[in-house]
Amino acid sequence: GNSVTQMEGPVTLSEEAFLTINCTYTATGYPSLFWYVQYPGEGLQLLLKATKADDKGSNKGFEATYRKETTSFHLEKGSVQVSDSAVYFCALSSGGSNYKLTFGKGTLLTVNP
Amino acid sequence: ETGVTQSPTHLIKTRGQQVTLRCSSQSGHNTVSWYQQALGQGPQFIFQYYREEENGRGNFPPRFSGLQFPNYSSELNVNALELDDSALYLCASSLQGGDGYTFGSGTRLTVV
Numbered sequence: 001g002n003s004v005t006q007m008e009g010p011v012t013l014s015e016e017a018f019l020t021i022n023c024t025y026t027a028t029g030y031p032s033l034f035w036y037v038q039y040p041g042e043g044l045q046l047l048l049k050a051t052k053a054d055d056k057g058s059n060k061g062f063e064a065t066y067r068k069e070t071t072s073f074h075l076e077k078g079s080v081q082v083s084d085s086a087v088y089f090c091a092l093s094s095g096g097s098n099y100k101l102t103f104g105k106g107t108l109l110t111v112n113p
Numbered sequence: 114e115t116g117v118t119q120s121p122t123h124l125i126k127t128r129g130q131q132v133t134l135r136c137s138s139q140s141g142h143n144t145v146s147w148y149q150q151a152l153g154q155g156p157q158f159i160f161q162y163y164r165e166e167e168n169g170r171g172n173f174p175p176r177f178s179g180l181q182f183p184n185y186s187s188e189l190n191v192n193a194l195e196l197d198d199s200a201l202y203l204c205a206s207s208l209q210g211g212d213g214y215t216f217g218s219g220t221r222l223t224v225v
Contacts, residue, residue, distance in 0.1 A: 042218050043216035043219050101158065106153075106154070
């Protein structure tokens with residue numbers, strides 16, 4: 001079955017540091033890949049997505065590239081802000097963007113001023 | 114355009130009781146999915162409803178059931194509550210064939 005493995009947190013960075021959160025997946029076929037963000041006390045918000053190999057998703061300075069050869073979708077940001085503090089989830093869907101999502105366990109990011 | 118609204122935001126139930134959680138989908142969306150997020154874990158897919166019928170189910174027992182209404186709103190019912198059912202329950206709406214989910218803020222269920 002499908003599964004997602006992402007690096008365990010928590011991750012603590014200083015403002016303006018470089019961020020990488022690793023994500024690898026196992027799936028049949030060609031899944032769509034997502035990063036979701038969850039701020040304290042809130043639901044999930046889609047951060048970015050990629051639907052085919054070599055696609056790069058980007059939003060709010062975050063980027064991730066769909067690497068089929070390494071089954072990876074690592075999240076990066078060049079300069080984090082305090083407001084980026086949240087839990088980040090990597091997810092995949094085998095049936096299109098609105099079919100069931102399989103999530104990783106989440107990575108808590110804390111950015112200090 | 115309104116987003117996804119869930120109610121209640123928090124509730125506490127006793128083991129063995131039954132609970133109903135409610136979700137109003139985003140305007141224009143016709144599909145509703147439910148997820149269970151245990152503390153410190155990623156969300157787990159419970160089921161999806163489309164055209165008032167179950168359209169896919171995750172690995173949850175039959176005591177988890179749902180409904181979708183003609184206005185596309187939905188309910189999640191859980192019978193015979195167990196302590197392990199304590200979690201954040203997330204509703205997400207989408208348009209069948211569309212481009213992704215909109216999640217609600219969730220209902221925090223505590224079973225004591």
